[in-house]
Amino acid sequence: MKLRADKVRVMLRKLRQRLETRISRRYFYKLIGLGLVSVVVPIMLISFFSYRITVSNMEGQNDQARFDMLGQLQSRVDERLETARNALYALVFDSDITQAANMNGAAIGPQLLIDVQGKLSTLTQSIQDSYGVSLYFVDSETTLFNDRYIKKSDASWVSDFPKHGPVGEWMYQTGSGFQVVTHTVALPAMSESPKAYLSIHLHQRAFAGILRDIDFIESADVYFLDVTFKPILARTQGEVEGAQTEAGLDWIRGNPRVYDIRNDAKADLSTQYVQSERTGWYTALMVPLSSQSAFTADIVGITVLVSLLAIGAGAVLIYFNSKRLYAPIRQWLQDENYTPEDQKKDEWAWLRSRWNNLKEDLQRSAPELREAFLISLLGGYYAHAKEEAEALMKRHHLPHDHKCVALVVDPGDFSKYRSFEAKDEALVHMAIANIFEELISHSYLEGDSFHRPEAYQSVLLVYFPRDMKDEQARQMAKQLAQSLIQSIETYLKFPITLGLGGIRPVMHELRESYLEAKEALQYRIIREDEPILDFHEVKQDSGRFDYPFDISEQIVKDLRSGNREEVERGFNVFVDLIRACNYSDAVYRKILLMLYSATIQGFYQYSKEAMSDLINQNGHEIILSAQFLTEIEQWFRDTWFAYCFAIIDHENESKGKQVIDAVKSYISRTLNQDHSLQLVAEQVNLNPSYLSRLFRKETGQNFVQYVAQIKVEEAKKQLEQTDEPIYRIAEHVGYTEQTFRRVFKNLTKMSPNEYRTSIRK
Known part of the structure; x- marks a missing residue:
């Protein structure tokens, strides 16, 4: 009995230890949970967007492939119709056909009738899948076919033989014995009152081969439609129902675009079509939307499978990485004697409380650490570690993004005076620091001070708001330096020398200001009566200057292009810039002589006479003899x-023809580009307004009109010699399609399509 009780106690102890271990690892399980969330959510989002992008791209590529296929089908239909139409036009000016048309059908002699019918029969046999060729006489209302002569009163004419159609168009006709498309021309040609109509009739089967040759979706229906949207021929698979077909045709009838696509979820139908620019016929494709969903389902399945695999792999990696990341925390807990009594908080909360205690200890030693960091910063320790320095500035609560300046105070031999002895050096520097802190607090500024025993100097740092202007900060620094000197002389009873560095935009550059302040102190030997040694004043050298080359080059460029306003503006900027500098008289003259020489050098490509005239203006003497800069x-x-502008105008006028020839040559070489006046003027280095005037003077023509005329002439050639679509020809001559159509019609009074049709007729 006692043995059994001991076993129970051991089991309960082990269970308690296991529970305590699990409770003590609550943070570990949090890591795993948060890791799983951070993996699952992105994977699900990425999978969703990947699925949407993939489906969208595949649908776009599928739609484009269908448009290409429809375009090819329509081109083949157009080619078949064009071949028949051209063959028909071969008989328009035939003498026998013309003679027969001018005569009443009943008055045609036997021989002429035989000759005409023979030519109709020959044309019928020469055209593949031709139903026949007919000649209808208006006055006698009779029709001469390639194999018979029929009167309108014959009953068989209506049901067994096709009639002529509207002039210049293809018309679809059906009867008991035929299904044809008919193209008709009026005779005599160019007559306002036709006496006869010559027609060619193609079997419907002329287009069956085109549909038979395509290899496309099994569930798709393809239709050839004439201009009245009648289905000429169709290849159907039985997947699209009649109501769906009517819905697709109704949408095509109401759509003014030459090609388009619509997915109608209500009708479960995707409809695409392409309209021919030559004949106005349509090639349409209709596919049930439900038949296209199979590939989408496959993508969904693959996406789900990949997502699950990624989530599973991510879970395994998260577990092992969390275990590895938790290992140092577990070791830290063991080092800190983490006990079951501490398990009311999770591990990280307990460690954070211990860390807060450590931070409190650090805060007590913060002033010493801050001073040590500043000494290291001024010593150049962080010269190549900007990010680390900024992080430490934030840690020590330094205004890292403020402007700053360094002051170095040298008390000299203060022991000569009665107030202090040599052993009081630390006390002296402490007193200087107290006065400095009081002064900056009255100025609502921030700052730091510390003692450099090895140099017997005090370093004072002042921080200014970042939105304060540099000049204002500089003035405040000087006022602070003067107040510091006066206060030390008043309270400590000895004089000091103070070196003042330059204002720096950020704390990371404080070392440069400190080095400048130290260097400024070196000038005490020649400036012994000056208590404040400003680095920028003691280092100023009136013989040195910075010449604004970029502004000078722009002035010369604007001068050569004849742009008076830009030259005036650039010269004003140039003058304002050098006036802002405190140069000597000799330096000002040197800068302006350099500008004068630069303008002369800018005309090196001009004639010798022009260069001679410029040099004879004696600019050097005028600049050197003037009493004031204003002169x-x-x-x-x-x-x-x-x-200079007069010389430019004279040179450009003398070279006007060469410039215009260069402009014309450039336009002809780059017809497929934009030719705005601004762009072309830059190519010949002239001002746009001056080029416009010069072009009109030399050619007697407006520049814009000339460009439009050249481009339209090139477009005419391409319309006559090629079958390129209108938008392609527009690109070849550097226009958008809309702009090209407008410009072409303004100059020719015809649209591009009308011009192409008129030329080919």
């Missing part, structure tokens, strides 16, 4: 630039 500026504006 030189006025000479540039009123005399020099005006003379």
Whole structure:
């Protein structure tokens, strides 16, 4: 009995330990749970969007393939009709046909009748799948076929033989013994009152081979429709019902576009069509939407399978990675003596509370750490570690994005004065730091100060708001330096020398300001009466200057292109820039002489006479002899630039024909590009308005009209010699299709299609 009780106690102890272990690993299970969420959600989103993109791309490619197929079918139909129509036009001006047309059908002599009928029969035999050729006489209301002569009163004419159709169009006719498409021309040709109609009749089976040769979707129906939307011929698979077909045809009838596609979920039908530009016929394709869903189901299945595999693999990786990531936490818990009594919180919460205690300890030593970091920053330790420096600035609560400046205070030999002794060095620097902190607090600024014992100096750092202008910050830094000197002389009773660096836009560049302040202190030997040594003042060298080459080059470029307004604007910017610099008299003259020389060099391609005239203006003497900068500026504006523009105008006028020839050559070489006045002017380095005037003067023609005329002439050639679609020809001459149609009609009074038809007739 006692042994059994001991076993129960052991089992309960093990169960308790296992439960405690599971409870103590709550954070581990959180890692796994969050990891699974972070894997499952992205995989599901990616799978969904991948499915949508894949289906959309496949549907787009499928639609395009169908359009290509329909276009090819329609082209073959057009080719068949065009061949028959051209053969028919061969008889329009035949002398026997013309003679017969001018005579009443009843008055035609036997010989002429035999000759005409023989030619009709020959034409019938020469055309594949031809039902026949007929000649209808208006006055006698009789029809001469290739194999018989029929009067309108004959009953068989209506049911067994086709009639003539509207002039210039293909018409579909059916009867008890025929199904044909008919093309008719009026005779005599070009007559306002036709006396006869010559027609060719093609069997419906002429198009059966075209449909028979295609290899397409088993469930698709293909239709050939004439201009009245009558189905000439169809290849059907039995999948599309009659009501669906009517719905598709109704949509095509009401759609003005030459090609389009519609998916009608209500009718379970996808309808596509292409209309011929030559004949106006339609090739239409109708497919049940339900038959297209099979590939979508396959994609869904594959997507789901791949997603499940990815989620499974992700779960396994998350488990092992979480276990590896948890290992250091578990080790840390063991090192910190994590006990069951601490398990009221999960592991990370318990460690975070311990970390907060550590941060409190760090905060107590924050001033010393902050000072140590600043000393390292000024010493160049973080010169190539900007990101690390910024992170430490945030950690030490330094305004890393503020402007800043460094001041270095050298108290000199303060022991000469009665207030302090040599051993009081630390006390002196502490007093300087206290005065500095009080001054910046009155100025509502932030700052730091620390002592550099090895240099017997105090380093003072001031931080300015980032939106403060540099000049304002510079003035405040000088005022702060003056107040500091006055306060030290008043309270500590000895003078100091202060080096002032330059304003820096961010804290990461504080070292540069510090080095400048230290360098400025080196000028005490020659500036012993100046307590404040500003680096930018003591280092200023009046013999050095920065010449604005970019502005100078732009002025020369605008000058050569004849752009007076841009030259004036650029010169104003140039003058304002150099006026803002504190240069000497000699430096100002040197800069303006460089600009004068640059403008002369800009005309090196001009004639020797022009260059000689420019050099003889004695600009060097004028610039060197002027008393004031304003005089030189006025000479540039009123005399020099005006003379340069006169030279440019004279040179351009003398080379006007060469320039216009270059323009015409450029346009002819690049007909497929845009030819705006601005673009072409840049090609010949002229101002657009000047080129427009020069073009009209040399050619007597407006530039825009000339470009349009050249492009339309090229388009005419392509309309006459090729079967390219209109939009392709528009691209060849650098127009959009809409712009091309408008420009072409404005110049020719015809649309491109009308012009092509008229030329070929």
